[in-house]
Each structure stands twice: as structure tokens, then as C-alpha cells.
Amino acid sequence: MSVLGLYVPGTGPMHRVPAGPKLLALLVLGAVLIIASHLWLSVGALVFALLLYPAVGLGARRAWRALRVLWPFLLAIGLFQALFVGAWTEGARLCAQLAALVLLANAITLTTRVREMLGLFERLAGPLRHVGVSPDRVALVLSLTIRSIPMVAVALNSAREGYRARGIVGRPHLMVVPVIVHLLRMAEATGEALAARGIDEDERVERA
């Protein structure tokens, strides 16, 4: 559904579990893997994560997509451990551990609506109200961060198109300023939209 690895509509078992228990399970598993530091336990977790995708209706292709993004990092970690530290088993363990945790975190993202996640973060940030932090605003910042990913992609594509249309070759640094200007304009427009929709409740005086 999404190019961003966000929510995929569905009714599978992971879709039915609330965000809190899913994140807690990930936290516990991550802690166990790191504390145990055991090669075969990490490999087992990776196999489990790979089997989880088809089992909960997400399809193996989505697992592959997540790994495809990750493989350069895994390769770099594995090579570093094998060549410079001389511990290939440690490299394999780290790679399996990282891949398993990324796959499981991605599965949670794919089966949890952003609003559900934000609701959870808002509740978790609740105690911060006592030190002057607004949980609403924390949730809003997180949602805007997620929303800004396609915005950055749009800005990059737009700058790249302009760069190519003008026949410029071999000077990619010339795209930096247009991308920054585009992003600043988008940020300003988003701020204006937030205010217009009354989402940021503070009284606001604009004198641009």
C-alpha cells in the first residue's frame, strides 16, 4: 500500500493486537537478544521474523524489501567484524540480530495505524505534562516527522528534474540550495495549514 513502509490495511493476527503489547514484545525480544548475545538465538530470531511476514498476511516480499534497504549496512558490519576484529561469528550474530529487530519493527509499523501509535506515544508522554511538555505536541511532532518523508522526496525529485532539464551534468551540489528552499517553503506552508486547521491550539500572531 505505502511507499513509506507505513500501515497496510488488513485483518491478520498482528493487525488485531494493540500497539502497546506489540512494542513491548519488541522491546523484550530486543533486550533478550542483546543480553544473551548468542549466535543461534539471533539466527533463530531472524528466521522467526522472516516466517512472521507470510504468517500474518504481510507477504514475504515486504520482508525482502526491508532487508534490501538494510543489506549494505549488514555487509559493512559483517566485513568490519570479520576483517578488522577477526570474529566472523560475532559479525554474523550482529547482522542476524539487527536484521531480525528491523524486520520485527517494520512488521509492527505495517500492522499499526499511525494514529494508534501516536495515541500510545501521547499516553506514554502523559507524565511529561508535569514538566511543561504537551503530550499532544509530542504526538504531532512525530506525525509531522512521518509526513515529512514524502515531502523531502518531492523536493529532491523536483530539484533533480530542474537540474536535468537545464542540462547540468556532474555538479550535484547545485541541487542543495533548491532542495533547502523547497523544504523551507513546504515547512512554512505546513505551519500555515496547522494554524488554519486549528491543530496547534496556541493563539498565534503572524507578521510575516
Add this chain to the structure above:
Amino acid sequence: MLRLEGVSHSYDDRAVLRDVTLDLAEHRIGVIGANGSGKSTLARTLNGLVVPDEGRVSLGEWDTRRHAKHIRRRVGFVFSDAANQIIMPTVVEDVEIGLRSLRLGKAETARRVDEILVRHGLDGHRDHPGHLLSGGQKQLLALASVLVTEPEILVFDEPTTLLDLRNTRMFRRTLAGLEQRVLLFTHDLELLEGFDRVLVMEAGRVAFDGPPADAVPFYLKLMDAADEDGTS
């Protein structure tokens, strides 16, 4: 009633609104004018996005300088680039977020969101990423996100600028079906058909104020005169 009293505003040294005084009470009001005539700034003063340097914009007993929050709940604003108005990752979440500050409760929030998505043909796209919708659907989403908060007045700032002919026609039909009072800032003169009142802006002032049948010819003459000045 929206009221502007002696409203002036500048960006640095450039005056964009000059002593504008208006009572805006009609059901359908259009505002036309060349680029740089002050239309967008005037639109933004109406729900407090821009607070004027001088003068007052008010709705009943509230004015935008002190009660922007209250006015924004009653005056919805739809931007020309709907993509910039989409804040949340998916359609349903984007419509929903405008209701968060109203603290309506889960059931009422879900009822309002479902109703607005169905009414604007977005129900089948509820879990789609908003930024991947077509231009027309994005404009519908932007409108639905504003309408869900049930404003009394809607301000549209050049809503069809980025739309093709088919989507412009769809927007026109949607506009015709709206119960709310509408203030439409536009370059598309055809959209003004059936409007009660049209203002023509020029150099930060209201140069004409009357029915569309008189305002549109006035505007066209103004543009002809500007063309002649530019070519002579």
C-alpha cells in the same frame, strides 16, 4: 458577520492591503484580482493567519488579533495547494486530526469522519497515503478535513489553480452543494456564476464591489488597461 475595519498590511516596505473596510455577510462572495493585488493576504486575514498591521478583522464579538483560535474554528480555510494542507500520513488520519482539539470522544469523532469521507467520495481511500491521491482527490481531502470541523464560513484561496478541467468541474459541483457561507478567492471567473457579490482587488484596495454581472466586466477592463499600459 465577518467585518474588516481599516485593514492595512505590509510585507517589509511593500503595502499589500491599504485601508480595506468591508462587511462580508452574503452566502457566496467572490474575490478576484491580478497577481499581487492583495487577494491572498486578504484571504489570510479572515481566519487570523495574517494579523493586519493596522485595523481590525472580526467575526461577531471576536477579532483575529485576540481570538484567532475561536475564529479559526468558525472560519475554515482551504489552500490552493492541497498537498500542503495534508498533515497526516493517511486520508482517515488527516481528516481526524482536525477534531483532536475539539475532544469529541471516539464515537462522535468516528461518526463525523465516516460521514464526511462518504459524502466526498473518499471512503474507499481512507487508508491510502494522502500525498499519493490525484490532484482532485487531494483537493477533496483538504476540503473534507476542513468541513469535518463544521465551520460556518469557508475561505478558498485559489482552489482550482492546480486542477485540470475535470477536477475543476468536480470542485464546482462540490462548491455548489456546500451549505456554508463561502468566500472564494480565484482567478477562475466561471466559478463566480451564481455568486451574490464579487470584490475586485487592485493594488491592495477594493476597486469594485458588486454583483458578478458587473464585477467581471470591470475586472476584464482593468486587465485590458493593464495590458495596454504594459505594451505601450
